[in-house]
Amino acid sequence: MSDTPAIELRDVIKRFGETPAVDRVSLQIGDGEFFSLLGPSGCGKTTTLRMIAGFEYPSSGEMLIHGRSMATIPPHRRPVNTVFQSYALFPHMSVEQNVAFGLQMQRLPKQEIAPRVSEALELVRLGHLAQRRPNQLSGGQQQRVALARALVNQPEVLLLDEPLGALDQKLRKEMQLELKSLQHRVGITFIFVTHDQEEALTMSDRIAVMNQGKVLQVGSPTEIYERPTCRFVADFIGETNFIDGEVVESDGGYSSIVTPDGLRLRGLAPRTLPAGSAATLSIRPEKLRLTTLEQAGPEQVAALPVSVELVSYIGSDTRITVRLNEQRTLDVWEQNRRSTLDRNAYWQPGEQALLFCPPDNALVLAE
Amino acid sequence: MSQTANRVTTPAIERGRLTWSGVSLSLHAVLIYLFLYLPILVLIIFSFTRDAFGVRWTGFTLDWYVRLFNDERLMGASVNTLLVASVSTLVSTILGTLMAMAMERYQFRGREGVEALIYLPVVVPEIVMAVALLAFSALVFDLINALTGQVLRRNLTTVTIAHIAFNMSFVVVVVRTSLRHFDRRLEEAAADLGADSWQTFWRVTFPLILPGIIGGALMAFTLSLDDFVISLFLSGPGTSLLPVEVYSRVRRAITPEINAISTLMLLLSITLVLLSQLLQRRR
Ligand SMILES: Nc1ncnc2c1ncn2[C@@H]1O[C@H](COP(=O)(O)OP(=O)(O)OP(=O)(O)O)[C@@H](O)[C@H]1O
Numbered sequence: 001m002s003d004t005p006a007i008e009l010r011d012v013i014k015r016f017g018e019t020p021a022v023d024r025v026s027l028q029i030g031d032g033e034f035f036s037l038l039g040p041s042g043c044g045k046t047t048t049l050r051m052i053a054g055f056e057y058p059s060s061g062e063m064l065i066h067g068r069s070m071a072t073i074p075p076h077r078r079p080v081n082t083v084f085q086s087y088a089l090f091p092h093m094s095v096e097q098n099v100a101f102g103l104q105m106q107r108l109p110k111q112e113i114a115p116r117v118s119e120a121l122e123l124v125r126l127g128h129l130a131q132r133r134p135n136q137l138s139g140g141q142q143q144r145v146a147l148a149r150a151l152v153n154q155p156e157v158l159l160l161d162e163p164l165g166a167l168d169q170k171l172r173k174e175m176q177l178e179l180k181s182l183q184h185r186v187g188i189t190f191i192f193v194t195h196d197q198e199e200a201l202t203m204s205d206r207i208a209v210m211n212q213g214k215v216l217q218v219g220s221p222t223e224i225y226e227r228p229t230c231r232f233v234a235d236f237i238g239e240t241n242f243i244d245g246e247v248v249e250s251d252g253g254y255s256s257i258v259t260p261d262g263l264r265l266r267g268l269a270p271r272t273l274p275a276g277s278a279a280t281l282s283i284r285p286e287k288l289r290l291t292t293l294e295q296a297g298p299e300q301v302a303a304l305p306v307s308v309e310l311v312s313y314i315g316s317d318t319r320i321t322v323r324l325n326e327q328r329t330l331d332v333w334e335q336n337r338r339s340t341l342d343r344n345a346y347w348q349p350g351e352q353a354l355l356f357c358p359p360d361n362a363l364v365l366a367e
Numbered sequence: 368m369s370q371t372a373n374r375v376t377t378p379a380i381e382r383g384r385l386t387w388s389g390v391s392l393s394l395h396a397v398l399i400y401l402f403l404y405l406p407i408l409v410l411i412i413f414s415f416t417r418d419a420f421g422v423r424w425t426g427f428t429l430d431w432y433v434r435l436f437n438d439e440r441l442m443g444a445s446v447n448t449l450l451v452a453s454v455s456t457l458v459s460t461i462l463g464t465l466m467a468m469a470m471e472r473y474q475f476r477g478r479e480g481v482e483a484l485i486y487l488p489v490v491v492p493e494i495v496m497a498v499a500l501l502a503f504s505a506l507v508f509d510l511i512n513a514l515t516g517q518v519l520r521r522n523l524t525t526v527t528i529a530h531i532a533f534n535m536s537f538v539v540v541v542v543r544t545s546l547r548h549f550d551r552r553l554e555e556a557a558a559d560l561g562a563d564s565w566q567t568f569w570r571v572t573f574p575l576i577l578p579g580i581i582g583g584a585l586m587a588f589t590l591s592l593d594d595f596v597i598s599l600f601l602s603g604p605g606t607s608l609l610p611v612e613v614y615s616r617v618r619r620a621i622t623p624e625i626n627a628i629s630t631l632m633l634l635l636s637i638t639l640v641l642l643s644q645l646l647q648r649r650r
């Protein structure tokens with residue numbers, strides 16, 4: 001059982017009318033994995049999840065749960081449970097009755113249902129609210145009821161559709177930690193839909209980044225952030241500087257590009273790019289280095305003379321916009337590692353400086 | 368002391384300022400309520416008068432109520448009416464709810480036509496409905512006669528069927544409204560938790576649209592109770608319903624007995640309305 005994936009999608013396409021909402025998606029999600037689907041609004045995350053839950057059927061392609069094809073299995077006979085974005089708690093039932101619903105549908109004896117319900121409510125720390133109606137609960141509490149209602153059935157896979165979307169920032173952070181530790185304890189596969197990249201990065205074992213129905217990249221949070229394989233992923237996850245140009249040289253996993261304004265920059269190339277092809281160099285603002293004219297830069301990295309244009313102090317970081325020439329500016333973030341009130345310790349607008357773009361921190365991506 | 372005086376005078380001044388619009392508004396409301404309820408009040412009062420014509424107050428008595436309960440024709444008509452109303456309400460509520468579900472949930476060919484047709488009985492003049500139903504029943508009876516040789520006559524069953532026919536439209540209208548407010552994601556949640564469509568309906572959908580169904584049933588029952596035209600046309604000889612019976616007596620003379628039976632019907636309607644409101648508030 002452990003080597004068959006918990007969920008497998010093979011070339012799944014879902015069309016509503018003409019354009020596909022999900023376009024040739026293939027995924028393998030392992031047992032006990034915390035897997036996130038991340039992408040902008042309308043990219044097909046919910047549709048993918050609904051196909052796994054059984055509310056939609058693929059227009060073509062295959063969907064398997066633990067190796068079993070789901071082509072003819074209706075939602076109520078699938079070994080998955082969903083935490084809906086809207087929670088979808090039954091308003092005419094108490095918290096306890098909501099949580100008991102799934103077990104009653106399995107026709108378990110009453111003596112078995114009661115302890116499992118209270119156990120599930122303890123798990124989400126809502127034991128004291130068992131008799132309340134959903135409309136007497138706060139958003140966070142409702143969310144936890146939805147979670148308990150799904151978990152109590154001990155599904156093989158738990159599907160979560162932006163379950164934290166309706167919560168305020170603070171509660172959201174709390175629930176993220178809670179969900180993550182809960183997943184560790186119960187050891188169930190979680191498929192978590194979100195359009196919040198930070199949430200996906202902090203919680204997931206692996207992330208699938210989607211756009212326009214396609215899965216663009218699947219990888220660990222570090223891989224997704226540090227080694228995006230295309231421009232969209234680099235842009236969607238975190239902040240980055242893009243520098244468009246033409247490949248002039250490729251060797252040993254690196255490529256060099258030259259821009260129309262005459263810059264020559266080197267970076268890691270995930271794929272070998274032929275000389276003459278169009279490419280984009282992507283470098284994250286925290287990976288650029290800025291020094292004063294007197295200071296030395298990293299060895300063997302060409303220094304680019306720049307002038308500091310904008311400086312914003314945001315506490316942990318200072319965010320600086322530097323100008324290379326008439327047409328081009330880049331963003332540089334520096335951590336404020338030293339505590340000081342001395343204004344001269346920070347960059348000043350108008351100051352001349354040297355910028356270094358280390359090739360190991362930059363990526364050259366095909367257009 | 369002076370402070371207290373101030374506190375008292377302020378609202379008094381305000382009240383004074385509001386005089387014109389305030390008074391005319393209240394007057395308006397009072398007049399409307401008088402217009403609506405005075406006749407009913409008079410009816411109730413005159414069901415207790417000693418006066419044999421029931422139009423003057425000559426002292427209190429419960430005689431008319433006693434006489435009412437001994438009046439076999441009137442009692443028979445009441446029982447008939449309650450029977451027809453109950454059966455037609457039950458059947459039209461079930462059929463109407465199913466109809467509303469189908470129209471709300473399924474895409475089928477000719478759906479718009481069906482929708483328009485189901486609402487027609489709500490707007491068609493009742494007399495037209497009655498004539499149509501009468502002609503139709505005659506046709507069906509002739510057909511049955513030709514096929515089986517049996518001679519059928521209009522009776523309580525025909526009225527009941529006719530009542531079902533017009534009640535159903537009202538039930539559909541009311542139940543559809545509550546279905547439209549129903550969050551279908553709850554049904555998906557139920558399916559997700561392992562409920563098949565039968566369990567989903569009885570455990571989730573039905574309890575949540577029940578207030579709407581009760582509302583529809585109540586409307587059907589009330590409409591059936593006081594229906595006159597269709598009841599007159601479709602009940603056969605010897606099976607009179609209360610509104611028809613009341614009418615035929617009023618043509619001769621208004622008696623306090625009629626006032627008494629009307630008061631009782633009013634009481635029943637009010638009780639039903641209060642009951643349904645109570646039921647709906649509980650959710
Ligand atoms: N039932 C439907 N009928 C027609 N089009 C649909 C339906 N459901 C989804 N779509 C379309 O499919 C695309 C993907 O929708 P989906 O709900 O999966 O997006 P999403 O990634 O979940 O977005 P969000 O972050 O906004 O929830 C959208 O363009 C949407 O308009």
Ligand SMILES: [Mg+2]
Pocket residue numbers: 045046047
């Ligand atoms: Mg969605």
